[in-house]
């Protein structure tokens with residue numbers, strides 16, 4: 263993705279450059295063929311209010327994007343008005359209060375760089391260019407989220423433009439229902455976020471990464487081990503594994519075990535990742551690195567180069583699961599053997615969420631998270647690969663308790679994404695705050 267450099271403007275369908283401007287809003291290089299009638303690149307709140315007024319007047323349904331990282335390209339719908347918030351990307355830090363006001367178009371890496379100057383931290387997404395707009399609405403599993411909570415738990419308030427054009431603030435005491443809804447509704451939110459008010463955290467002093475790589479033939483052993491150690495991995499470690507056709511260093515199908523760690527002392531960091539050195543399958547690893555100091559920004563940039571290149575075609579899907587590992591292994595082997603070429607990959611995350619979280623729309627998760635990301639470059643391969651991710655997850659559906667909205671593909675595979683009572687409450691709030699259905703809801707639901 264590129265940061266927008268030009269001043270935002272209004273594009274009408276059919277104008278020269280319209281298609282390019284619309285497709286440039288999306289990280290995923292796949293062209294779904296849908297085009298809005300109008301694209302409004304907002305520069306400020308007034309532009310947002312004018313866009314919504316026009317949408318009302320002309321009967322246009324509204325979709326919104328900030329950083330365009332929805333894998334499913336949720337904002338690219340046929341007809342209607344597409345509102346891009348990419349240019350509303352300011353960051354204002356109050357270092358004394360440890361708070362910040364951040365525009366939805368702000369990228370995680372930009373926020374992190376600003377906070378570094380103040381010795382402060384926010385659990386931004388793992389990819390540098392994911393914007394706060396969509397990231398915080400869907401929950402936000404960011405750096406240190408196992409320790410600090412989901413990023414949305416550090417949202418202390420929001421400025422919103424509602425369907426009727428009013429600018430309101432929402433927090434625990436002011437418009438609490440909107441505050442509740444914004445933290446977890448993800449691509450089904452029914453207002454425009456124009457500013458997030460964030461609680462900031464102390465910056466970690468010791469940050470590093472340990473890596474271990476296994477060949478494909480060890481797949482069953484590696485996932486059994488990961489499953490066994492899951493509940494005991496320290497919260498300072500974001501233990502995750504990537505299965506890929508071209509694993510780091512061995513350039514063959516394999517499993518990359520990553521243990522990024524964020525702590526306040528190097529000694530603590532070393533102890534936290536010791537379980538990798540002590541692993542009973544360590545001898546089977548092709549290699550194990552020492553714990554190497556590196557910043558989260560560096561890790562994010564490298565991950566983008568190696569695993570998340572932009573402007574290529576992607577399909578993604580996921581499941582939350584508590585199922586026994588033996589029942590998951592056939593599905594995991596199928597993912598490995600059917601995966602499109604690298605950098606396609608599958609993510610396994612030992613989340614083990616806390617016993618409880620604050621009351622908010624976000625309400626569905628499990629101990630383990632499994633996601634698949636298929637990548638290809640040529641339009642002629644669309645038919646071959648675009649259903650790969652949903653196909654893999656369909657075969658494992660019976661082991662799933664639902665999906666996470668970060669990697670949703672609801673248009674292709676509907677699945678539960680929040681607790682039933684929360685979804686009911688969210689639907690009634692939608693009726694209250696967006697009675698005419700101005701905003702699109704999740705794909706595959708309500709309006710497709």
Ligand SMILES: Cc1cc2nc3c(=O)[nH]c(=O)nc-3n(C[C@H](O)[C@H](O)[C@H](O)COP(=O)(O)OP(=O)(O)OC[C@H]3O[C@@H](n4cnc5c(N)ncnc54)[C@H](O)[C@@H]3O)c2cc1C
Pocket residue numbers: 289326327328329330331332333335336337347366386387388389391392393394395396397399400401402403404448449450451453454455456570667668669
């Ligand atoms: C390479 C990559 C890495 C990722 N890494 C992580 C990660 O580490 N952790 C994680 O939790 N997720 C991750 N994600 C998922 C990502 O957080 C979600 O896709 C998120 O929605 C992206 O936000 P965005 O603003 O960039 O995307 P957009 O596509 O712009 O937004 C997604 C949806 O959110 C809604 N929306 C966006 N902005 C607004 C707004 N201002 N007001 C109202 N609604 C709005 C819209 O419905 C929109 O369709 C990753 C995705 C990618 C592609």
